[in-house]
Amino acid sequence: MEEYMELVVGCYEQVLFGYRVHREGEQWLSSADFTHHAHTASLSVVAVNNRFVATGSKDETIQIYDMKKKVEHGALLHHNGTITCLQFYGNTHLLSGAEDGLICVWNTKKWECQQTFKAHKGQVLSLSIHPSGKLALSVGTDKTLRTWNLVEGRSAFIKNIKKNAHIVQWSPSGDKYVVVIHDKVDVYQLETAAVIGTINNPKRISSVQFITDALIAVAGDEEVIRLYDTASQKCVCEFKAHENRVKNLHVFELEETHIVVSSSSDGFVKMWGIDTEKVKTPPSLFCEVSTSARLTCLSVWLPSAVDHKEEANRDVTASTVKDCDRPKKKMTQSKTAENKEAGETQVIHKKRKLETKQKKKKPMK
Template identity: 65%
Template sequence: MELVAGSYEQVLFGFTVHRGPARSGHQETWTPVADFTHHGHTASLSAMASNSRYVVTGSKDETIHIYDMKRKVEHGALVHHTGTVTCLKFYGSRHLISGAEDGLICVWDAKKWECLKIMKAHRGHVTSLSIHPSGKLALSVGTDKTLRTWNLVEGRSAFIKNIKQNAHIVEWSPSGQKYIVVVLNKVDVYHLDTASVSGTITNGKRVSAVTFLSDSVLAVAGDEEVVRFFDCDSLMCLCEFRAHENRVKDMVSFKVPDHHVLVTASNDGFIKMWTLTRDKKDPPSLLCEVNTGARLTCLAVWLDRATEEKASLPPVAEPCPDQPKTIKKESSVTVEEETSEPNSEKSDVTDSKQPTKGKSPATAKKRKMANVSEKKRKKKM
């Protein structure tokens, strides 16, 4: 497990989280340990996303950088956009979708890192996008005061809805039955079957980050130190707690055995991990925290879940070669070959095998031909 955060200072921070066994009468210990810092961008970082292999970062320098988290190396950069990269979303291990201030949405092959489709999404900036759990639809909002639905199968716009103001966040619920659109300090809840607002959640200050904790519970952070949990059906605040000393910039939630975890990042430089209660009505407990000393802007959590992601892919989708394939082979060299990494590794393996497989049959054949020639020569004499 790795916490990865970007900052205004252009630096990317990585922390490995170690889970220790629970002592008698105490809860399990979580310890973040500094893993890396990287200064790859030339402007502040603005967006991040992760899948089971990679973390990608977007920046005001108009580039997207790719980091291979298993090898802990920078994998390259994508330079198609001509504006600040505002949003990045992975779907499974095969596709990445990016949006930027140039009004474009790009669909990338996360296997070959090629741009598969470019869509002119908004007349202004693309401010946020979200992919439906099925992978067939996406939503985007922009500074042209529109909410757009995208058919990702055909790569075209499916529906356009005019909204009164510029929205800056859009997010699907885990089931895909509802979605939320954020305008300033208001969160409009939409139901998919009606495509209309079923209710509005009002936060104290401008909303800076949201994440669904379940299909009906939404975590909301604003330009303040407090995080609130809201029920999307009753629109009531379930609980609130002081998470940081400055405004919360990003949040990520995920589940691991025995824990439902919320991670928060703030301008105060801290990344904090919280364990949630079952009904979400009580404030969460702090698992661990780490101070980066920088003004954080975006956050991602990398979990090595290759096997789980491949199991959840539709049957028609092929497993991404970037992940180790589940082939029953004993040799560790063969397993390395099955992970599609740079060709140098594959050629090394191939070269090491050629001398043993290639020379001995050829040598035996030459000896046999030499013996036959020798016998013929002796008969003539």
């Protein structure tokens, strides 16, 4: 099967870019697949599952795109303020957070807002869903780290922290998580909810991504990406990735190869191959894309990816896909008891094709 993926990046210029990347032998080839004027303000966050891409913006909306049909699927209007974080859980749910302090749980079968949490007194800065889908973590401008019981739809635990954290992230196994405050990464053990170590980065951290439970990639306000051992909190490798500061990281595994994708203020998106058996060796640069834009957010869409949790629950997946294949209505509205106070939720369905660019595929430098 062809190794194929889509680099999806957003920018200050309100545009969503898609770059198709595939492998032929030992060479990675690319082509510009689409550009789309996604929002009326700069994009702030992008998330993917194996069918949809969701983008959040300073225009207070979440736009949903059907990547298999290359059409707009709809707009979610619920939040007030910039959308700050988005994360899919498999094919069933999407969580969103914003400057209004709310976290919304969206059912992706009918795109209804199932639950609204008044998560933080200030802004929600980051959220992360546990691999089991039962818990979520969030941090905000009220100097708290909050745990959410997604099964019962309630707050489970609140931890006061000394400063505002701007990133929270679960490990792949869910046994630990990290909380980022400026240039420090606190590593927590789930069982004890205690800090087991702290990673000190030279510059303010812009993005962190677990490669494995034992290895984490950290990018900050500099051209360097560092790989840290989560047990010893020591840097095991660092390499110059860009000509300007690194803004975003995204990590995924393809054919047993760990890949780190980075985007920078220099307008480039790069793919790096990580050999976890030789972590002290600088990674291989697989390919790079020049967007000539001021990039703000990054993700990777894998059309062949199937979430293992969804594979174990084929009935849920089948009903979700079936519903998405039905003809779209121009507009549907839904109200729930939880969102009456926050206002009416509108799910606006559109069917406008993304602008595609047909370019000759050529090797990337």
